[in-house]
Structure formats: structure tokens, C-alpha cells
Amino acid sequence: MSSVVRLILGAVAVACMSGCASSRYEWNDYDTRLYEYYKTPTERDNFAEALREAILEGEPSGRVAPGIFAEYGYLMYEMGNSQAAIMYYQKEADRWPESRFFMNKMIAVAKNRMKKDPVKSKPAEIAPPAANTPETVNPSSNATKETVK
Amino acid sequence: MKRMLPALLLLCAVMLSGCAHRELSKQERFLAASPRSILIVPVVNNSIDITASDYMLSTITIPLAERGYYVFPVHMVKRVLEDDGLADSSLVHSAPASRLCALFGADAVMYITIERWDARYMVFNTSVTLVLRYEIRDGKTDEVIWKNREYMVYNSDGGGGGGLAGLVAKAVTAAVTRAAPNYMPLARQASANSVSSYPGRGIPPGPYAIDKK
Numbered sequence: 001m002s003s004v005v006r007l008i009l010g011a012v013a014v015a016c017m018s019g020c021a022s023s024r025y026e027w028n029d030y031d032t033r034l035y036e037y038y039k040t041p042t043e044r045d046n047f048a049e050a051l052r053e054a055i056l057e058g059e060p061s062g063r064v065a066p067g068i069f070a071e072y073g074y075l076m077y078e079m080g081n082s083q084a085a086i087m088y089y090q091k092e093a094d095r096w097p098e099s100r101f102f103m104n105k106m107i108a109v110a111k112n113r114m115k116k117d118p119v120k121s122k123p124a125e126i127a128p129p130a131a132n133t134p135e136t137v138n139p140s141s142n143a144t145k146e147t148v149k
Numbered sequence: 150m151k152r153m154l155p156a157l158l159l160l161c162a163v164m165l166s167g168c169a170h171r172e173l174s175k176q177e178r179f180l181a182a183s184p185r186s187i188l189i190v191p192v193v194n195n196s197i198d199i200t201a202s203d204y205m206l207s208t209i210t211i212p213l214a215e216r217g218y219y220v221f222p223v224h225m226v227k228r229v230l231e232d233d234g235l236a237d238s239s240l241v242h243s244a245p246a247s248r249l250c251a252l253f254g255a256d257a258v259m260y261i262t263i264e265r266w267d268a269r270y271m272v273f274n275t276s277v278t279l280v281l282r283y284e285i286r287d288g289k290t291d292e293v294i295w296k297n298r299e300y301m302v303y304n305s306d307g308g309g310g311g312g313l314a315g316l317v318a319k320a321v322t323a324a325v326t327r328a329a330p331n332y333m334p335l336a337r338q339a340s341a342n343s344v345s346s347y348p349g350r351g352i353p354p355g356p357y358a359i360d361k362k
Contacts, residue, residue: 024359027211032333034224035207039200066214066357067222074225098186098219101254106229 025065026058048075066096070103082110176353179294182287184256185356186219188249191227191238196266202238204336205261205281211337212344213259216351217358221253250288257294260284268330276304277335283343285352295352299343303335 033050037043051072058064073088086107093103189209192202206223214220233252235241241249246258265280278301285295345351 023215024357025214031208031211031337035203035333035336037224038203038207065211066219067210067225070222071225074222074228078228096219098254098256099221102221106225 024063025068026054026061026063027065028054028057030054030065030068044075044078048072048079051075064095066099067092069095070099070106074106077106077110082114085110176295178287178292179285179353182257182289182292182294184218184285184287184294186221186254186256187213187259187285188221188226188253188255188257189213189223189259189261190241190249191230193238193242193260193262194266196263198266198268200332201263201266204332205263205340208333208336208340209259209261209344212341213352214357216345217355218352219355219357221255226253246286246288246291256288257285258288260286274304276302277332278302279335279339281339281343297343297350299339301335301339301342 028050030050033047037047051068054068055064055072058068069088069092073085073092076082076088077085089103089107089110093100093107189206192205194202206227210220210223230236230241235244242260242262249258250256260283262282262284263280264282265278268275268277279299280301281299283295283297283299284293286292287294343351
């Protein structure tokens with residue numbers, strides 16, 4: 001390859017980097033999907049799916065955004081899958097040292113629930129069907145209460 | 150009234166392109182504290198639109214993280230606070246930043262307050278007015294290290310605004326209808342503006358920023 005071509009390619013690369021550097025993370029419409037979930041709490045599965053896709057796409061290239069592993073882990077926890085919750089909390093802690101304190105706390109909460117209620121904490125690969133009652137929308141309320149205080 | 154129309158249109162165009170009134174930031178204090186992580190607590194909503202806080206909480210993470218900070222997962226944080234008996238966002242806002250930071254291991258707390266969020270639907274024209282207040286307090290000293298006030302008027306009849314503002318205005322025009330308003334483009338723009346627009350007034354780039362301008 002001639003040096004001229006290389007120079008041009010380099011210039012194009014630089015132009016691209018400065019022009020397209022608008023996003024350094026894989027968000028997968030995090031804002032829209034979170035808002036939709038708030039608007040319709042039965043949309044939790046869709047929010048979880050969006051986070052899962054963001055992780056799938058971003059993880060190989062290290063472009064998973066701050067908080068995404070944790071948000072996904074927390075949804076897993078709400079759905080009763082403590083094991084998956086712990087795994088994703090740990091990923092968040094490993095990727096972002098700033099999150100370690102909080103994640104360790106939440107890992108302890110999830111481990112505590114597994115000890116107390118091993119049957120309920122078995123991994124549920126498919127999310128349970130969303131229900132309308134407020135009790136099922138946030139089943140974790142008691143479990144988190146204990147240790148965050 | 151007819152003679153005033155051009156002047157009004159001009160005013161709309163200026164507002165669309167400029168997004169007026171911004172207080173100066175406290176950059177020196179911010180740089181002295183130089184937080185790496187920011188905890189965004191649930192939004193206080195003093196407007197009449199009940200969906201406004203969900204819009205702002207959903208859209209603030211992306212611009213702040215892209216600015217280079219570790220942003221705590223807003224939804225998870227909201228739930229954990231609720232479980233901890235802090236479901237009332239004004240109660241959370243009145244808690245000292247140092248206490249909140251100690252709970253989550255955060256360096257600083259961002260508080261968002263919606264003061265106005267009004268949509269006026271007229272025959273040929275829809276206008277939306279937003280007034281948002283932002284504050285970041287240091288987790289060690291409880292001091293305000295950054296604040297901003299965002300005032301925006303989007304007018305479907307504005308027409309004059311070019312560039313991004315014009316595009317957003319168009320999106321708002323298309324989306325904001327009486328039946329089911331979709332404020333997502335507007336909320337995104339407000340969040341992005343508050344954090345990163347206009348050098349010297351936005352939040353300085355954080356530790357993970359690529360572009361250290």
C-alpha cells in the first residue's frame with residue numbers, strides 16, 4: 001500500500017473518530033425502554049430483553065455502559081433468579097470499581113435470599129409472565145429492606 | 150396582532166436555537182471535588198404533568214455516562230430507595246448527600262427538579278415549556294459543586310430553528326399530540342443540554358471521557 005493511500009486512510013479514520021465519537025457505549029435504547037417500563041410496568045420483560053441485548057452486543061468489545069449489568073442483575077433478582085443476579089452484579093463490580101461497594105451489598109442480599117429460600121432462588125430461564133398486581137411487580141421489597149439499611 | 154407575528158416567530162426561532170437562560174456553573178468547586186461516580190436520585194416533580202419525572206429519570210443516564218462518569222443504575226437505585234422507605238423523592242432530596250453517598254458508595258449526588266412542564270395545545274400549534282433544575286452535591290462536604298437551570302420552549306410553529314433544535318422541534322411536533330404525547334425527543338434533548346452543551350456551563354468531562362474538552 002502506498003504511503004499516500006495510507007495517509008488518506010489515516011485521515012479518514014481520524015475524521016471518523018472525531019465525528020462519530022458521540023457514543024462510546026452500547027445503549028440499545030436504554031432510555032426509551034426504561035421509560036416504556038415505567039409507563040407500563042407489565043413491560044418488564046421487554047426492558048430486561050433490551051438490557052440483555054445491550055450486554056450481548058457490548059460485552060465482546062468492552063462497550064457495556066455503566067449500570068447496565070447491574071440493572072439487568074436487579075431485574076433477574078426481581079424475577080427470582082438470585083444466581084443470575086449475583087453473576088451480573090459481579091460483572092458490574094469487575095468492570096466499574098466505582099460500583100463495587102454497592103454491588104457487594106446487593107450480592108450479599110441475593111446470597112442471603114438463596115440461603116433462606118433455595119427453592120424460590122432457582123434460576124428461571126424464562127421470565128415469569130408479568131402480572132398487574134403491585135405485589136408481583138416488585139417482589140423483592142422485603143429481601144432488600146434487610147441489608148440496605 | 151398580525152404585525153406582531155414576525156416578531157413572535159423570530160422570538161420562537163431564537164428560543165429554539167438558543168435555549169435561553171443558563172446560570173453559570175461552579176466549575177472550580179466541581180474540579181476540586183472531581184467525582185468519579187454520580188448517584189442520580191429520583192426526580193422531584195413540581196409540574197402538573199405526572200409523566201415528566203419518568204421522562205427525566207430515563208434520559209439522564211446516557212448523556213452523563215457519555216460525559217465520562219460512572220452513573221449508578223437509576224432504576225435499581227430507585228427501587229432500593231423505595232425498599233428502604235425512601236419512596237418520596239422530595240424526602241430523598243432533603244437527605245444530606247453524604248448520607249446517600251454512604252449508602253451506595255458514590256462520590257456525588259445529582260438532584261433533578263422539574264419546575265415546569267406545560268404543553269399548550271392550540272388549533273395549529275403546540276408549545277411545550279420546560280423548566281428543570283439540576284444540582285450536584287459532593288458526598289464528602291455536602292456542598293453544591295455544580296448546578297444548572299434549563300429553560301426550554303418548543304413550539305411546533307417555530308419553523309425557524311435549524312440543525313438539531315429544528316429536528317427535535319419537528320419530532321416534537323409529530324409526537325406531541327393531544328391523545329398520547331411522546332415527549333421522548335424533548336426529554337432527551339433537555340437531558341443532553343443540561344449535562345454537556347455549551348463549553349464552560351456543562352459538567353466537565355469525567356474520568357472515562359474520551360474527549361477531554
